[in-house]
Amino acid sequence: MYTVKEAADKMEISEHTLRFWAKSGFFPFVKRNKNNIRIFQDSDLEWIKIVKCLRSVGIDNKSIKKYIELCIKGDSTIKERYDIIRVTKEKAQSQLKELQGQIELLNYKEKYYRELIENNSKDTWNPMNKK
Amino acid sequence: MYTVKEAADKMEISEHTLRFWAKSGFFPFVKRNKNNIRIFQDSDLEWIKIVKCLRSVGIDNKSIKKYIELCIKGDSTIKERYDIIRVTKEKAQSQLKELQGQIELLNYKEKYYRELIENNSKDTWNPMNKK
């Protein structure tokens, strides 16, 4: 049983973001107490986890909403949900490759700068140092 | 020698984004022809590559601008640039870990759905199917 703030802390997102997601209709099943306060249960945190996952892979909020609605609609939508997850995983995997490439580039530049510093030499790569 | 459109195509970003980046002051060294048209050289594409890399790791445009300005300022800023790249690489590496975790979750869900389909069983995980 968590308030918005507690759930946000536990899931490592901002309170604002969790409220925004709630307002966006991502958690229609979250109950409220008699004072209209949202009370998240452990099972609700699992949903936050999935939303967080989908968002971090760049799925837009409209599509996340759609996915949640499919879940609520019940077992008739399992095939459709399966396809969404499969495509999303493929997307995530290509992002992983991309990110690995970027890390390589950063690594190359890091080494380049370190050598410049160690050898006290000039940055010949910089277009401002050319011509 | 590329126009905005050609450079954008080559670097796999949208023409709009490249224009936006140019307007943001990321490529002050890009020359223009007599008709005021930006002409990107191969060395300029390397800069686009770096900007793309920094953006994709979540560095904000203000910080990218600052990094570009440090480069232009010359060799006195090498240490500072080194630090930026080092921190950025660390950031990217933790993003990589995060992304790997998300892929694992997607993988788990994919398997779960596939088994539901194969065995024609009910989605017991769905909060809408409970109670």
Next chain:
DNA sequence: TTATGACTTTAGAGTCACTCTCAGTCAAGC
């Protein structure tokens, strides 16, 4: 018993990074 403070709620304004539309310029081809 009132009031103070620490929480919650919502609506709505602000921000960032695009993303798009549009009016205008210019060189080349008909």
Next chain:
DNA sequence: GCTTGACTGAGAGTGACTCTAAAGTCATAA
């Protein structure tokens, strides 16, 4: 000359937050 097509900058629109303000609830201290 006229149109086509690619370029230009200004500025409006969008998505996803991010923040602020005002109002409600509740426990505890004066």
